[in-house]
Amino acid sequence: MAIKTTIFLVCAFFISVSAVKPENYKPATLAPLAFIAWMGICASFSKFTFASTMPLFTSAGLFALFFTSANSRKENADFIRAAVAASCAIPLAAGILQSLFPGSFPEIMAFGTRVPSLLGNPNFFSAYIIAVLPAAAFLVLSPKKRNKILSLLLVCAALFCLFKTGSKAALFAAAVESVLAVCFYMKEKNAGVLRITAAALVFFAVFCLLLPAAFHVPYGKAFDIKSYAANESVFFRMNTWRGAFDMGMKNILTGTGPGSFSLAFPAFRPGEIMKWSSQSSYEVAYPENIFMQAFSELGLIGLLGSLGMVIFVLKKYDPAKKDLYLGFTGLLCMNLFGVDFNYVSSSMLAALFAGMIINGGGAAAPTGPAGRQKWIYRGAALLLSAIIAAGCVLSVRKAASDIYLNRAIAYSGKADWENAVENYKKALDADRYNITAGYFLAQAYYDSEKQAGAANALKQLEETEKLAPDFVLLHYKKALILTSLGRTGEAENEYLKMIKIDPYFKEALAPLAYISCGRGDYEKALSYINKALEKYPDDAALYSYLGNIYFASQRLKEAVFAYKKAVEISGNKDYYYNLGCIYYAMKDFSGARLNIDKAIETGGKNDLKVIKMDELIRMHGK
Secondary structure, eight states, X not given: OHHHHHHHHHHHHHXXXXXXXXXXXXXXXXXHHHHHHHHHHHHHTOTTGGGGHHHHHHHHHHHHHHXXXXXXXXXOHHHHHHHHHHTTHHHHHHHHHHHHOGGGOXXXXXXXXXXXXXXTSHHHHHHHHHXXXXXXXXXXXXXXXXXXXXXXXXXXXXXHHHHHHTOHHHHHHHHHHHHHHHHHHHHHTOTTHHHHHHHHHHHHHHHHHHHHHHTXXXXXXXXXXXXXXXXXXXXXXXXXXXXXXXXXXXXXXXXXXXXXXXXXXXXXXXXXXXXXXXXTTOOOOSOSXXXXXXXXXXXXXXXXXXXXXXXXXXXXXXXXXXHHHHHHHHHHHHTTSSOGGGSHHHHHXXXXXXXXXXXXXXXXXXXXXXXXXXXXXXXXXXXXXXXXXXXXXXXXXXXXXXXXXXXXXXXXXXXXXXXXXXXXXXXXXXXXXXXXXXXXXXXXXXXXXXXXXXXXHHHXXXXXXXXXXXXXXXXXXXXXXXXXXXXXXXXXXXXHHHHHHOTTOHHHHHHHXXXXXXXXXXXXXXXXXXXXHHHOTTXXXXXXXXXXXXXXXXXXXXXXXXXXXXXXXXXXHHHHHHHHHHHHHTTOHHHHHHHHHHHIIIIITTOHHHHHHHHXXXXXXX
């Protein structure tokens, strides 16, 4: 992503330089500057100010692109839409190859059969198609006869790849675009309205047929809203929006700062997400809704500002640019359920389309600067150029940092800790706010030297915690290191912090249960294990832990039930041994004999504790 952002900012830099001329402009096109200024204010009040730099620099670049396209007096809309449509040719070709020969691209096809093309993610690819598709369709329907066959092939390829991405948000956006297209053409009473309407209705019908399949809903329940709500994507988004709303309400004035969502969200993340997630280290990068993101990161004023800018653009409908209007609307629909505006390919097209729509939107005659205003205008443009240039430098450094990080991860995979540590350090030298590099550096210190490296690892984790207090498994890693150093009390505090982030994290709940059990607080110990069992009801080890706690608290019958459950799930020798011990304690020697024999049969023949228990039972028999 840093490389793509760098390329975009370089282009934006030259755009801003070309905009330094004192030409006429629409005063309304300066409105985004107020929004960017508010982003700066929110960043200054944020706990994560360092995370705001790239969003601010990227916003400056987007403004340069928007302002130039909105005020250019030499705009060539036909050339731009042709260039936009043609830009999709190579990604579409790659997407078709991935669809036809998925086995040939195993590294790229990380999303199963869903096609990511060159954008790295099926959703990003589908967003790009949604933005470009109307422009390509416009070229097919244009009265001009040039390149119609190529344009038609491009449209067909785009539709094919769109469905192969498997993006539900894209299907929704395409349906909205098709409905709006019908409305626009009917309003103009075009001679080809019947043909266009029929095509759009067919597409919408296909969308309705594909929608249940996309959500894995049987066609018999196609009109059952609850069936769609049960879908994992819908479940995830609903809970993420709930957490993002709570996050915004907690920081309603200035939010948590631009670019800070993933760092601030863990404290507001609903437990249902962690119970659902198969990965304890699951991180929510964005709230999957652009307006919810504005509310959580920029507060209520940021939300109103983003809504205002969108409404202003949507009000400027120009029949001559309906394809650009449809592309902008489609991107907006995508970002009601996705994160694509956070990535350059989508945000760049949105800024370009918005500027072109306003340029031809029938606004009042522009007013131009004169005299002193001309120098103010030039000064502002030069300042914008300087900001974008600084963003380019920062983006290059981030790209370099990511390269060193990836290289270090590869060395870690080979247990080459010396080179891994060296490259993690280089990643931090290039970007000292690379939280992932700091986190993995601590892990490399500990993995390379264990006790000797524990102090360095702990120090590095504490540095990382200053930047991101709730980063992924940071508290759990600290707890492990503190335990290895014998600092059990501090380790317990870190485990408690971990379960605040993930209340179902069994690797923290189990140690907490043992610590509580050791203090004689059996009820608290039981509550920790039962919490873990809510997410992992078929985990034999958890039932074994549960049996141990019952055993320690002399609730022997309940211990028998827990150990039996562990044995049912997994016939491990240790679980049979535990069951034999509890029967021995209850003086049920036949039950003890039976289970110790099972422990011996399942691999405990040379296990010292099993041998000793076997001897005890034999001695009792004599």
